[in-house]
Amino acid sequence: MKELVVISGKGGTGKTSIVASFAALATNKVMADCDVDAADLHLVLSPEIKLRADFSGGKQASVVADKCIGCGKCLAVCRFDAVTLGGPPNDVLQKTYCIDSINCEGCGVCEYYCPAGAIDFSDKINGEWFISATRHGPMVHAKLGVAAENSGKLVTLVKREAKQLAEKNAADLVLVDGSPGIGCPVIASIVGASMVLIITEPTMSGLHDLNRVADLAGHFRIPAAVCVNKCDISPEMTAEIDRHAVSRGLDVLGHIHYDSAVTRAQIAGQSVVEFGESNAADDIRALWNRTSKALTYNSKSSNQEE
Amino acid sequence: MSRSRVIAVASGKGGTGKTTVATNLAYVSGIGCRSQTCYIDCDVEEPNGHIFLKPQIERVTNITTPVPVVDEAKCAACGKCADVCQFSAIALLADSVLTFPNLCHGCGGCMRVCPTAAISETGREIGVIEEGMSRGVHFVHGRLRIGQPMSPPLIRKVKEKIPATGMTIIDAPPGTSCPAIQAVKEADFILLVTEPTPFGLNDLKLAVEMLRALALPFGVVVNRSGMGDEAVFDYCKAERISVLMQIPDDRQVAEAYAMGALAAEALPPYEARFRQLLKSIQSAVDVDAEL
Numbered sequence: 001m002k003e004l005v006v007i008s009g010k011g012g013t014g015k016t017s018i019v020a021s022f023a024a025l026a027t028n029k030v031m032a033d034c035d036v037d038a039a040d041l042h043l044v045l046s047p048e049i050k051l052r053a054d055f056s057g058g059k060q061a062s063v064v065a066d067k068c069i070g071c072g073k074c075l076a077v078c079r080f081d082a083v084t085l086g087g088p089p090n091d092v093l094q095k096t097y098c099i100d101s102i103n104c105e106g107c108g109v110c111e112y113y114c115p116a117g118a119i120d121f122s123d124k125i126n127g128e129w130f131i132s133a134t135r136h137g138p139m140v141h142a143k144l145g146v147a148a149e150n151s152g153k154l155v156t157l158v159k160r161e162a163k164q165l166a167e168k169n170a171a172d173l174v175l176v177d178g179s180p181g182i183g184c185p186v187i188a189s190i191v192g193a194s195m196v197l198i199i200t201e202p203t204m205s206g207l208h209d210l211n212r213v214a215d216l217a218g219h220f221r222i223p224a225a226v227c228v229n230k231c232d233i234s235p236e237m238t239a240e241i242d243r244h245a246v247s248r249g250l251d252v253l254g255h256i257h258y259d260s261a262v263t264r265a266q267i268a269g270q271s272v273v274e275f276g277e278s279n280a281a282d283d284i285r286a287l288w289n290r291t292s293k294a295l296t297y298n299s300k301s302s303n304q305e306e
Numbered sequence: 307m308s309r310s311r312v313i314a315v316a317s318g319k320g321g322t323g324k325t326t327v328a329t330n331l332a333y334v335s336g337i338g339c340r341s342q343t344c345y346i347d348c349d350v351e352e353p354n355g356h357i358f359l360k361p362q363i364e365r366v367t368n369i370t371t372p373v374p375v376v377d378e379a380k381c382a383a384c385g386k387c388a389d390v391c392q393f394s395a396i397a398l399l400a401d402s403v404l405t406f407p408n409l410c411h412g413c414g415g416c417m418r419v420c421p422t423a424a425i426s427e428t429g430r431e432i433g434v435i436e437e438g439m440s441r442g443v444h445f446v447h448g449r450l451r452i453g454q455p456m457s458p459p460l461i462r463k464v465k466e467k468i469p470a471t472g473m474t475i476i477d478a479p480p481g482t483s484c485p486a487i488q489a490v491k492e493a494d495f496i497l498l499v500t501e502p503t504p505f506g507l508n509d510l511k512l513a514v515e516m517l518r519a520l521a522l523p524f525g526v527v528v529n530r531s532g533m534g535d536e537a538v539f540d541y542c543k544a545e546r547i548s549v550l551m552q553i554p555d556d557r558q559v560a561e562a563y564a565m566g567a568l569a570a571e572a573l574p575p576y577e578a579r580f581r582q583l584l585k586s587i588q589s590a591v592d593v594d595a596e597l
Contacts, residue, residue, distance in 0.1 A: 009352055011480045012321010016505065037481040038318045038512055040505040058392060079413055102487065102520065107413030108392050146515045149484045152455065180320040180480055181351035184455035204566040205325065205354040212352060215452045233557075234564040263534050266504050 001166055002194040002295045003174040005034075007217075009209030011180035013199045014229040017262055019177040020044040020271035021284045023136040026292070029173035031134070032162035033141040034155045034189040036127065041177050044271055047132030047139050055142065055157065057150025058106040060124040061099050063087055067118035068096035074110035074119065083110065102147055127154055131161065138165055152184030159189065173295070182216045190217060195295055196224045197253065202237035207244060214250060224250055225294055227287055231255040253294060254287030256280055310344065310474045313587055314493035318509030318516075320480035322499045323529035323553065325349075326563060327583075328477035329358040330570040334580045335473055336443035342472030345440070347447035348489035349479040350433060350460045357566045361438035361445035369448070370429025371459045373407040374416050380424035387416035387425060408455060433460045437467065444469065458488040465489070482509075482516040490517070495591045496524035497550065502534035507541060514545065525550040525590060527583070548590075551583040 006015045006022075019041060023031055033041040061082075063074070070093045075083040080103050087098030099110070099119075111121035126149065129142035140162040142154050159176065166174050178189045178196075190196050196217050200206040210226065217224040226245045231238040238255060245252050259280035265272045273281045315328040325347075332345035332355075347355040374387070374396060385398040395409035396416050407430050417425040433450040448464035450457050457479070465488075468474050478489035490496050496517055500510040510526070517524045525548040528538060533555040542549050553559065562572045569576040 008320075010321065010354075011352075012319065012501075037483045038320075038509040040319075040508055043504050043508055077414075077418065102491065105411055105413060106392055107411060107415055108390065109413050109415040109418065112390055112415065112419065144483055146482065146512070146519045147484075147487055151483050181457075181485075182450065182452065183351050183457050183485065187453075187455050201564075203564040204357045205563075208354060208357060209352040212452060219453045233560050237564050260533075263503055267535055269504075 001172060001174065003176065003192060004291065004295055005176040005178050005190050005193040005196045006199060007178035007186060007190065007196050007213055008180055008199045009182065009213030010200065010206050013201045013206065014256070015199050016040045016177055017266065017272060018199055018227070018229070018284060018287070019175060021273040022175055022288055024271045024273050025285065025288045026173055026175060028171050029137055029175050030162045030166040030169065030171050031137065031139040032158050032174060032176045033139065034158055034176050034185065035179040036142040036144045036151050036154045036158065037179060037185065039141055039143060042141055044266065044269060045134040045136060045139060046269060047130070047134045047141065049130045049132045051131040053129055054125045055127040055129050055154050056123040057126040057148065057153045058124065059108060059121050060101060060104050060106055061108065061110050061119050061121045063097050063099055064118050064120055065096045066090050067116050068093065069116045069118070070096065071115060072097065073113050073115065077109045077113050080105045106149070126150060129154065129158060129161070131165065138169070140165065152188040155185045155188035159192070182212055186213070186216065187220070190220060190222055193222050196222055197291055198224055198226050199229050200226060200241060201230050202228055202234040202241060204237070207237065207241055210241065214248065225253045225291070226250050227254040227256065228252065229256045230258040232257050251294065253290040254283060256283040256287065310469050310472045311591060312468060312474045312476060312493040313495050313497065314476040314478050314490040315497045315499060316478040316486055316490050316513060317480055317499045318482055318513035319500065319506055322501050322506060323527070324480070324499050325354045325358065325477055326529070326569065327497060327499050327527055328475050329355050330568055330576065330580045331584055332359065332443050332475045333568050333570050334577060335475070335584055336441060338581060339473060342444065342469060343442070344444040344446065344469050344472060344474040345477070346464060346467060346474060347477045348461050348464055349477055350448035350450040350457050350464065351479060351485070353447045353449055355477050356445070356447060358568050359440035359443060359445055361440040363436045363438040365437045367435045368431055369433050369435055369460055369463050371432050372412045372414065372427040373410045373430045374405055374425045375428045376403045376405065377424045377426070380422045382422050384421060386419045386421065390415045390419045412459065435464055435467070457485045461485060461488040482512045487516065487520065490522065491520055493522060495587055496522050497527055497587065498524055499527045499529055500538055501530050502528055502536070502538045504537070506534070507538045510538065511541070514547070523590065525587070527551045527553065529553045530555040550586045551579065
């Protein structure tokens with residue numbers, strides 16, 4: 001079973017649009033939307049939720065005002081500027097201490113040191129995750145709560161559930177829609193992947209960010225390949241990216257032309273390859289052919305029989 | 307404590323045009339305003355502002371985050387450090403304490419609870435901050451070390467560079483979770499940049515939820531207006547959210563962007579358009595600045 005993770009470094013290069021088309025083209029797979037912060041794949045795949053569960057990324061501290069004795073020990077030990085003397089009065093104090101939920105890092109040091117047992121430190125529900133059915137097969141996805149932390153943990157959970165489901169269904173592929181950047185949600189999404197496909201755009205920002213995310217894949221020793229989306233916006237930059245990819249040993253598996261069909265398909269709630277004929281649909285099909293071959297090749301090269 | 311006016315440029319969805327808006331705003335503010343303009347790139351994972359503002363870098367600072375170091379000679383293998391740690395960054399295996407610096411949030415709890423004072427802290431490098439000038443604009447950005455999972459500690463350090471006076475424009479990372487929140491909180495005004503597509507609208511709604519939870523004032527910029535549909539405008543109208551600027555779906559803007567050029571400098575109508583945006587924001591925050 002292979003795992004393909006689609007990432008980008010730079011946001012807005014077209015990961016989700018491409019993954020939605022891959023979902024229509026690939027057979028016998030499970031989808032995983034690991035962009036838990038700003039998930040969009042469901043807008044095209046229209047999932048029917050079969051299972052829903054709460055996600056807790058960690059704990060949060062809060063002061064039980066009635067028990068606060070105003071000693072300020074919590075303020076003294078907090079490194080995250082989460083504690084202020086801004087809580088409501090109680091029987092003994094005009095003001096009690098209180099903890100800002102946005103700043104609270106969930107370290108629990110205040111609770112450990114509170115002499116009055118006035119701090120409640122318990123699991124915070126940060127979001128929810130789902131296993132759903134779509135017209136292209138099962139999908140695991142999630143929604144991180146507003147202003148929530150620990151998206152990396154939620155990504156890890158989504159991937160684990162997708163893998164388990166793929167094993168249960170004897171699927172050949174886990175197809176993962178990643179998120180922009182290089183931080184913990186991206187790291188969590190690429191760990192264990194057979195290959196990452198980096199979607200970039202022909203701009204200086206695209207090239208800069210491609211290098212950083214390719215460095216990240218290299219850091220974790222995961223094979224990576226590249227696709228240049230909206231390639232005709234700048235043929236010079238597309239050529240520059242191709243040259244650069246080759247010089248750092250990355251295969252370029254496709255160029256996708258800028259096409260208004262991509263947005264029209266999105267508005268229609270369809271993937272590009274489902275939305276009739278277009279240049280972009282042809283380019284994406286060619287990309288999928290090369291990507292699926294590259295995925296198979298990677299496994300062959302580690303099972304040498306020749 | 308006095309502090310400059312801070313405008314943060316954010317979005318739910320990546321690639322909507324935050325850096326385009328933030329760098330062009332900084333540019334017009336820098337050439338127009340009498341007071342100091344500062345541009346701060348808080349997208350420390352993938353900072354791009356430098357491509358457009360092309361600063362002369364004058365100072366580079368290595369940024370570290372505290373992680374525990376255990377003195378084996380003093381360690382009594384009691385396990386209190388592991389018990390208090392919420393992040394599995396320190397563990398007791400047989401009689402040895404192991405640390406996992408990548409997981410450490412720097413709370414200092416293990417060091418505090420150790421009964422034999424066997425734990426001290428050392429700095430682990432998480433990235434760099436670079437500062438310089440770009441034609442009168444003070445430029446600051448952070449760059450996260452590859453493989454370092456958490457960006458908020460570096461973003462916090464970058465924001466310490468916000469000057470005491472003038473106008474500061476923060477270029478935020480995409481999304482609505484902790485990196486974006488760290489970048490936008492305590493700003494005087496947020497500009498949410500979106501695109502008129504279903505993905506754009508979906509993520510704009512998430513960003514609006516985030517800003518309402520933080521109780522921060524905001525307005526919207528619709529980039530590549532005309533490329534999609536009207537749903538984003540209908541939403542803003544229904545929610546009484548001001549659309550402060552529309553950037554049309556203009557191939558010339560895309561081409562200038564591709565080559566690392568500022569639209570306000572390369573394309574005649576855009577300097578006036580970004581000045582107008584700056585004026586609208588300044589009215590919204592009631593700032594004293596001359597254009």
